[in-house]
Amino acid sequence: MLHYLKSSVGKLLKRSLFKSSAAGDVVLANNRYGVYCIPASHTHRPAAKALMAGEVWEPETIEFIFEYCAAGDLITAGAWAGESLPALCLATSPDHTVWAFEPNPESFRFCAATVLLNDLKNVRLLNAALGDRPDTKNLIVRDCAGLSLGGACQIIDVAIRDGKSEIEAVAVSVVTIDEVVPNTTAVSIIQLDVEGYEEFALVGAARTIEMNRPRLILETVPTSGSMAGQFLDSLGYQITRRLDSENVLLECLDQSKRKYAGPSRGAY
Secondary structure, three states: OOOEEOOOOOHHHHHHHHHOOOOOOEEEEEEOOEEEEEEHHHOOOHHHHHHHOOOOOOHHHHHHHHHHOOOOEEEEEOOOOOOOHHHHHHHOOOOOOEEEEOOOHHHHHHHHHHHHHOOOOOEEEEOOEEOOOOEEEEEEEEOOOOOEOHHHOEEHHHHHHOOOOOOEEEEEEEEOHHHHOOOOOOEEEEEEOOOOOHHHHHHOOHHHHHHHOOEEEEOOOOOOOOHHHHHHHHOOEEEEEEEOOOEEEEEEOOOOOOOOOOOOHHHO
16 A cells, blocks of 8 residues: 655644654754754665765755756655655745655654655655556665665566665555556656666656656666667757766757657566
8 A cells, every 4th residue: 555645734643754753763963954864774875874964965956856846746766765755845836846766664654754844745755666657666775794775676577687685675555657646637757766676667657758858867777678768768858967976867849749659568
């Protein structure tokens, strides 16, 4: 069952989120955009270290989103503990929504707390991974040494393909952008940090992308031979710049491109 969180829930829910954690399990950090609820087991991760130092995680990406996302909704996946959500909500017009996806149940709980602590009214947070079709997948959450992967959790299919051998996994729901985001929604930016699963998430967003031609901020760009790569090429998408060290920006530079007529989704 998918868990939706709206920030209009009150102080009672806020207290219950923290009540389930033992003392010392939670680290609170802050920067100029807001306050963050970080699992203590994730503090070895780069994003956690940046937030605990009072820094903004991926500042170039945040600045770009401030410049370009006001005209529509923003979709972000790999929300982790909400390290960018306070900034994304400030960047997005109050009339628009930040759709945030986080599959790891532990990270989702802390992300929900970050949403509540900052009273982010225009967030729709879902406890799910993004893919090319509704499904259930195993998400690797800890490495062989037992350390939490934090924002680097991977769907097991991709981890095996990459030759990794992390061993602790949890079952997570997989949804598509097209099934969750209404087709009447104007979308200005899609940001995906899903550890190699971007090609599947993009196929599941084909309708949304074709209707809106949003800017795409991806950590992993699909290969030209993949279904997602062919789809983006058919719409005129090109890599235009890097943002921070990890993110690649793709923009639709040729609005005259025809509708994609490639393989059916079932053939992927």
